[in-house]
Amino acid sequence: MFVTVKARVYTDATGVHTEIPALLTPAGVLEPLLDYCLARSHDRSLTWMSKVSRSVRMFLEYLQTNPAERDTYRLFQNFAQRLYTGTFDRETGLRPERPVLGAALAPGRGSHHHPPDRLLRLVGGNAPRGGQGESALCGGAFDRQADEAAYQYRRSRAFLGHTWAANAAPAETGHRVRSQRLPKVEKGEPPAFPEERFEELLVKGFRAAGRQDYRGMLITLLLHGAGFRESEPLHLYITDVFPDPATPRQALVRIHHPSYGAAPEDWRDERGQPRKGNRAEYLAQRFGLVPAHGAHGQPPRGLERRMHDGAYYKQAHWFVPEYGEWFLELWYRYLEQVARTERDHPFAFINLSRAPLGGMYGLGQYNKAHAAACERIGLTVGKVLGTTPHGHRHAYGRRLKNAGIEPALIRRFMHHASPESQEVYTQPNTREARAALEAAAQRLRGTQGWRPSNSGLLLPGIEPKD
DSSP: OOEEEEEEEEOSTTOOEEEEEEEEETTEEOHHHHHHHHHHTTTSOHHHHHHHHHHHHHHHHHHHHOTTOOOHHHHHHHHHHHHHHOSSOTTTOOOOSSOSTTSOOOTTTOOSSSOHHHHHHHHHOOOOBTTBOOOSOSSSTTHHHHHHHHHHHHHHHSTTGGGSOSSSSOGGGOSOOOOOOOOOOOOOSOOOOOGGGHHHIIIIITEETTEEOHHHHHHHHHHHHHOOOTTGGGGOBGGGEEEOSSSTTSEEEEEEOTTTSBOOTTOBOTTSOBOOOBHHHHIIIIIOOOOHHHHHSSOOTTGGGSOOSBTTEEEOOOSSHHHHHHHHHHHHHHHHHHTTOOOSSOBSOBOSSSSSTTOBOOHHHHHHHHHHHHHHTTOOOOGGGTOSTHHHHHHHHHHHHHTTOOHHHHHHHTTOSSGGGGHHHHOOOHHHHHHHHHHHHHHHHHHHOOOOTTTTSOOTTOOOOO
């Protein structure tokens, strides 16, 4: 009745496709499940999607086996019970004449691949906010009854489920329909920090009470001049910065993976011999600490999939090169500022005016310092304006694109695992788009002598105004 197949989904005319499982029903492909898996394909494995498809198939089979049940909550409750108890007759030890859930289940097993709780979560979705949840069932030929049951399951498990509507759809609508996809629109201006204000931000913005905030200046240079993500400079050790042997006036900066990166070369054992190991081992044995992302918060999503230049570090690719020179000069001044401050960790950026003095500098502290620096030079702080820390990474990507750097090199410089990841950072703004059109028009006029047929005159029949 229901069959799972592997489908190739094409979303545009480029020929690129995504392979995901598709569930075939008597009415055709279960489109909501297909849409759901496609939406999750960027962060979920094919194995996970196959489990979702199998779970939905089992639920649909159960629905067909119990067509007379009208109480959607009881329907889902009974389905959950069968997952836990199985469909074998406890007295005879035989399965029913009409198999349920694809094959008769042994008591308490629910599935050969994952337990009953897992199946319930996959079919019913997680407890949502405000009554709108994420579920694999939301539209199509078989989904009306299934979606209502899944909704009741989520409602019963949610902390504020009693505040939701009693049913998945208002009574006056009579039935639910799938929402139509709206036409695509451009996302607006890319949120890049304005290039013409960067030097002013660095020199004047990060100056308060007559003193320069070298720490804030250095972090901002790593974001704007080398394209790092805002959390990455906080992983920097003092030993990770030194003059570049190839260009001594520039800083060579390597930000190591907080756990897998190589321990500093000055790590010694009890006999004074060099020790080898990663940074997680170094922090634990020498300082009794966990890696930096444990101190500053949870590790960023996708941290393990990001590209590194070596095992395992990301090198600063300065663009323009002068930013690397500025960084080295500011680095020396920062070291003079913190040289006498005691610390119980190896991280470069530390607290200088708040307790604990010498403690690790946090991302929240930097965000506040950056916002204050922007306000000092009259900039309004906002993500859409590019004046948050992440706006510097956008500025770096667009700077590379506008300079004609090849996409393969942009991917490397921005430490992306996929070439497509750079697209959000390299899209042109309105001013650049207009400039490109004007330049193209000039080339057209110059190479082909092209002019509008009525060049210099008004269109026929239109009189000029007095």
